[in-house]
Amino acid sequence: MRSTAFLLPLLAAVTSCSSAPAPAPADPATVEAGHKAFAHLVEVLRHPRCLNCHPDDDRPRQGMHQAVHDPPVWRGPDDRGEPGAHCASCHQDRNATDARVPGAPGWHLAPLSMAWRGRSDAAICAQLKDKARNGGRTLDELQQHLAEDPLVGWGFSPGHGREPAPGSQAALGDTARTWIDAGAPCPPRGEPQ
């Protein structure tokens, strides 16, 4: 029995839409896995351990409620703090054991182009893939950053009773790999950016 008839309305809908659809990915199951992987990825990115360093303004945040950093500090000209209040003057290359100051090598604020606070999943997805905003990274380099960067790693071992980001850095690297291998699909736009 031929059963292609059900496709006809779908085809009509597609061809009547004038904006060009994204290149059709080969295998729907792979794409589905890619979308799922991105959903997990963005869940991690939105965890306060990550978000607190990826604000859309000049103030780092802290804690699960993303309160403005106390003591008050600002991004400064190079994302490393104002002169006299550099991030590294308090934050060491590891969590302080007897104090509450968190630490990891190269502790500083993510540049504004890498802000996630207040952005939709689709907007975050687009900027992650955009070399003009993601630090000039290819997708493979983005995956490598997620899998190996010490600031990302800190999110999973934040010390001082802080809630870690969900999963592990290795699992995050695997998730990013699945997403990228599926063509790095983004959720549909529509939410306000």
Ligand code: HEC
């Ligand atoms: C201490 C601050 C800090 C924390 C905590 C932090 N990041 Fe970042 N993140 C940065 C900085 C700084 C950069 C820019 C580094 C560069 O381009 O070399 C960055 C860049 C990135 C990038 C690459 C560029 C892009 O497009 O956004 C990703 C992905 C990323 N971080 C993911 C994470 C994840 C996931 C977590 C939590 C598990 C996290 N970060 C926690 C500071 C931080």
Ligand code: HEC
């Ligand atoms: C005067 C010391 C000092 C300076 C300078 C400083 N911090 Fe902090 N920072 C702290 C302390 C103390 C905490 C811990 C607060 C707490 O958890 O109660 C902290 C916590 C944080 C957290 C919270 C982590 C979390 O998820 O809860 C982030 C993010 C952070 N700092 C980023 C920065 C950045 C980026 C800079 C530079 C722009 C900076 N800090 C400069 C002392 C400082």
